[in-house]
Amino acid sequence: MAPLGGRSAGAKGSALGLMIELLCGALTGSNFGYQGSSFFEPTGAPPSIGHLILVMDPNAFGGGAGTVARAEEMFAEILKQPGTRLPGDGRLARRAAAPGGIAIPEALARDLETRATVQ
Numbered sequence: 001m002a003p004l005g006g007r008s009a010g011a012k013g014s015a016l017g018l019m020i021e022l023l024c025g026a027l028t029g030s031n032f033g034y035q036g037s038s039f040f041e042p043t044g045a046p047p048s049i050g051h052l053i054l055v056m057d058p059n060a061f062g063g064g065a066g067t068v069a070r071a072e073e074m075f076a077e078i079l080k081q082p083g084t085r086l087p088g089d090g091r092l093a094r095r096a097a098a099p100g101g102i103a104i105p106e107a108l109a110r111d112l113e114t115r116a117t118v119q
Contacts, residue, residue, distance in 0.1 A: 021033060023052045023054070024049065024050045024051060024052050025049075025050055027050075027052060028050030028051070028052055029050065030048055030049050030050025031047060031048045031049055031050075033049075035048075036048060036049050
């Protein structure tokens with residue numbers, strides 16, 4: 001598996017990378033990837049990146065109800081390759097390791113709930 005837009009991904013990977021930049025940068029008015037500061041270094045201003053959540057009903061497209069099964073088929077093929085994983089695998093593994101969730105102080109829970117409230 002090559003990084004998105006990497007040499008072996010070719011034109012398709014580059015086009016997909018460009019599409020993501022346009023949707024999450026231009027459309028939201030946020031920085032493009034090359035304009036934001038690093039997520040990995042503690043220096044610089046906040047990266048000011050954008051997020052676009054796009055929701056689609058797979059049944060509205062040609063694949064219909066078979067879309068999920070086709071996606072699962074592709075995921076299975078990816079996971080057959082040594083050393084591969086899918087996005088979210090780490091999160092799901094951590095969730096399974098802590099079935100009761102993570103305990104946090106009550107004051108922190110109230111503070112987070114207050115901050116999450118739309119005002």
